[in-house]
Amino acid sequence: MNPAPNLVLVGPMGAGKTCIGRRMAERFGLAFIDADHAIVEDVGSSIPAIFEHAGEAGFRAHEKRVLARLLEGRGQLISTGGGAVLDADNRRRIIERGFVVYLRVSVASQLQRLARDKSRPLLQREDREQVLHDMAALRDPLYAEVADLTIDTDLYTPADATAHLVVRLAAQWQISELPA
DSSP: OOOEEEEEEOOOOOOOOHHHHHHHHHHOOOOEEEHHHHHHHHTOOHHHHHHHHHHHHHHHHHHHHHHHHHSSSSSEEEEEOOGGGSHHHHHHOOOOOHHHEEEEEHHHHHHHTTTTOOOOGGGTTHHHHHHHHHHHHHHHHHHHHHHOOOOOGGGSSSHHHHHHHHHHHHHEEEEESSSS
């Protein structure tokens, strides 16, 4: 059993962090928090607007600050943004304050799932497939570094992935009894 105050989902865009996260939070009686939505609420601008005005570096600074605050809580399921693992401090905090589930997905599935999505600033290019391959090459080792548990979401519907994770988490994780 690996106790931690929070469940944290990491993985690339299109892996199912929000959809599966909502379902898992409900099953475990946890508050669901989408870190990207928390950033939007905190900053008062959409993610595309943040990227437009502050660039990726500005967005990452907001992400780091908001994620640090979120991880201080307990009894939450936190769905991180795909790039949250790029920062070493974020990775350290995620490991310290969460039982981390890496939702892995293939680039082919990402392309299919994100085909109509126009809201992701890093994908607003003609070479979407190459961008996703480049991100995977950089980020996949970082997701694996922080993960306590990995599941390949290509193999499951969101409902099936949730059911599979609930069984595995019941055997491997419990909310820590230590003070937050």
